[in-house]
Amino acid sequence: MSKPAELAPGVRHWRHYLDAGRQKLLVDEIFQLAKDAPFYHAGMPRTGQRLSVEMTNFGKLGWYSDAAKGYRYEARHPLTGATWPPIPATVLATWEETAGYPAPPEACLVNLYRNGARMGLHRDQDEEALDAPVLSISLGDHALFRFGAARARASSRSIGLESGDVLVFGGPARLMFHGIDRVYTASSTLIPGGGRINLTLRRVTRPG
Ligand code: MD3
Numbered sequence: 001m002s003k004p005a006e007l008a009p010g011v012r013h014w015r016h017y018l019d020a021g022r023q024k025l026l027v028d029e030i031f032q033l034a035k036d037a038p039f040y041h042a043g044m045p046r047t048g049q050r051l052s053v054e055m056t057n058f059g060k061l062g063w064y065s066d067a068a069k070g071y072r073y074e075a076r077h078p079l080t081g082a083t084w085p086p087i088p089a090t091v092l093a094t095w096e097e098t099a100g101y102p103a104p105p106e107a108c109l110v111n112l113y114r115n116g117a118r119m120g121l122h123r124d125q126d127e128e129a130l131d132a133p134v135l136s137i138s139l140g141d142h143a144l145f146r147f148g149a150a151r152a153r154a155s156s157r158s159i160g161l162e163s164g165d166v167l168v169f170g171g172p173a174r175l176m177f178h179g180i181d182r183v184y185t186a187s188s189t190l191i192p193g194g195g196r197i198n199l200t201l202r203r204v205t206r207p208g
């Protein structure tokens, strides 16, 4: 395993952590699992305005939002009512190798970016276990990722994320603002139908 670049305190980046063969196997597994947990568009709190990114989840808890109840974690898929599929073994292994946290992740949010989808600057703060890092795995088209200071949006920086990259945000970076400004269409052929997938792994409840 290569050493990560420390982009800022608490932000570690492994370029091409997963090689092309493992990326392909993982994408195949994601689409296989998504047959039982179809992608949906979450809605913003109150307005119900749909996010451009399509989502589904793996693991015990899935991130969801709609007009009525806002941002939250749910144990069941909002449309099928079924529990979420299990987190793929490659993904759990990546958490164990890079997160430095003594308990497994509970939520694996699958973000699918197609047709110019973006994600505005925000903070991940719907979790109780803020001592746990958040881990991201990028697959498919390259993206321009923006992240900022712990508080203000003023000092944000951008980096390109490529297929197979892993990012870990922990400690002082856990509540940083971040977002996806753009996805470079057809910069990769990994995803059937094109686009980018990001897996976001989170611990939601405090362990023990
Ligand atoms: C920095 N997803 O789903 S992952 C999200 O590429 C999300 O789909 C983006 O932000 C994506 O919430 C970025 C990278 C990431 C995830 C969590 C973070 C960066 C983070 C938490 C704290 C700071």
Ligand code: FE
Binding pocket: 122, 123, 124, 178
């Ligand atoms: Fe986020």
